[in-house]
Amino acid sequence: MLDLGTIDRSVDRPPYRQIADILRRHIERGRLAPGEQLPSEAVLIEHYGVARMTVREAIKELRTEGLVVAQHGKGVFVRSAPPVRRLASDRFARRHRKEGKSAFLAEAEAAGHVPGVDQIRVTNEAASVEVAERLGLKPRERVIVRSRRYLADGRPVEIATSYIPESIAKGTPIAEVNTGPGGIYARIEDAGHELAHFTEEVSARMPSPDERKALEIGSGSPVLTLVRTAFDTSGTPVEVCDTVKVATSFVLEYDVPAQ
Amino acid sequence: MLDLGTIDRSVDRPPYRQIADILRRHIERGRLAPGEQLPSEAVLIEHYGVARMTVREAIKELRTEGLVVAQHGKGVFVRSAPPVRRLASDRFARRHRKEGKSAFLAEAEAAGHVPGVDQIRVTNEAASVEVAERLGLKPRERVIVRSRRYLADGRPVEIATSYIPESIAKGTPIAEVNTGPGGIYARIEDAGHELAHFTEEVSARMPSPDERKALEIGSGSPVLTLVRTAFDTSGTPVEVCDTVKVATSFVLEYDVPAQ
């Protein structure tokens, strides 16, 4: 049986934090294992002799820390251990494209996950200011916009949106839902743009409500954002890809020369 | 005057979310500028005709998203524009070390910030299992542990801990608090280990309470973690550096060859 301890109202730490501390400690020490259910609100109210909102504040704190997830009608559960994946630095090795694998598929399989893609949407739009700038286009030039969601073992882990100049994508499967083996990078090379290098800009933040919904995560889970620009051998940007990843599902690995 | 709109109680989105949506939109569109104060709880209660807790729930949502910060007794303010810094891919260019600049100093200055370092601690410890593995040492071999906190414009933005094998650091300023011009990488090269490349592993998560305290951030702010391993020209790992950065303060930039 879990030792819920007691709160001390004379100390300056407010009761809801003390309750959160006690539960957090149990989680960190494994006495509340991943997947296990926390005591219900009613039990905590009774045990500590506090009001409902006080207990809810405590649990809210744990939720924003990403330690627990609440399920309406069922209970509050300790978040299960993150399925750490790894973006190898040979992510864009040409050999993978030769083998007909897209980067995500290659990685997810290497990490022992069953990869999946859904919610593919392909549209033709006028470039936004940011996209035009990154692609070296004039604002409002046309770009093919490809958005999709990636899954690992059936769970959403990443949403991605690619922007390719219409001048490159025209007449290729890039504008189709199914791009064929090797993904869009293979098709860009087919179109005569040999890829030379990529730049990636990585940062992290809290997800917007839309992103939370698409990635099926709670408000306590941060996301990694990655903006990748692909350049061909002439130095021309040929694609910009904007991705939002569930932070706990990824480790990005890079190799940097010392020069 | 800010248009606070109205909430629609017939729709299925709860009032507190609708209020959060309205405020979030104002922030995203710049009508509530960084640093600007949000309408007070009292004003929002009056305007929307809801209870106190409802307004607080809405603001709590924005706080956990990191969009606003509350200051007791003063008000709620839009988080100031992230002082976006940038880890240029020439971060470890030898010329910086030749110029006597450490990587952080060079970057922060380039981004127009006043850099600072404090809380420097240098100890000699037995390597943990993880560190020993990364450095190719036997567990319990001695390493020099250097931890420090970096500041930009006086605000903490990063805490970092480096591990260097004692065999390399012995008899050099690496084991001193002041390592001299160019930082520890310059000293490692002085010791005959010419640096060849680095690997970096990037991920993001929510901070622990200790990290929150050291970085002076609230519970709604994620951190970027970066584990860097430095290799010399013989392929030997010569340093492991474990850093925790305030996510909103950093954009990491990488260049990846297409191979």
Next chain:
DNA sequence: CGTACCTAGTCGTCTAGAGGAGTTCAACCA
């Protein structure tokens, strides 16, 4: 046997109020 319903238990949301504590600034007093 299978469906529909009921019920207990769970979390989600909201109300209406209370006292507390940090901040600011103007008015007051020495």
Next chain:
DNA sequence: TGGTTGAACTCCTCTAGACGACTAGGTACG
């Protein structure tokens, strides 16, 4: 002039209760 006080404003925490909605399990009915 300079320091203190107090009021008004802010957000912080808590109470006690209400209704709603989702889940799971049992039960009664067709």
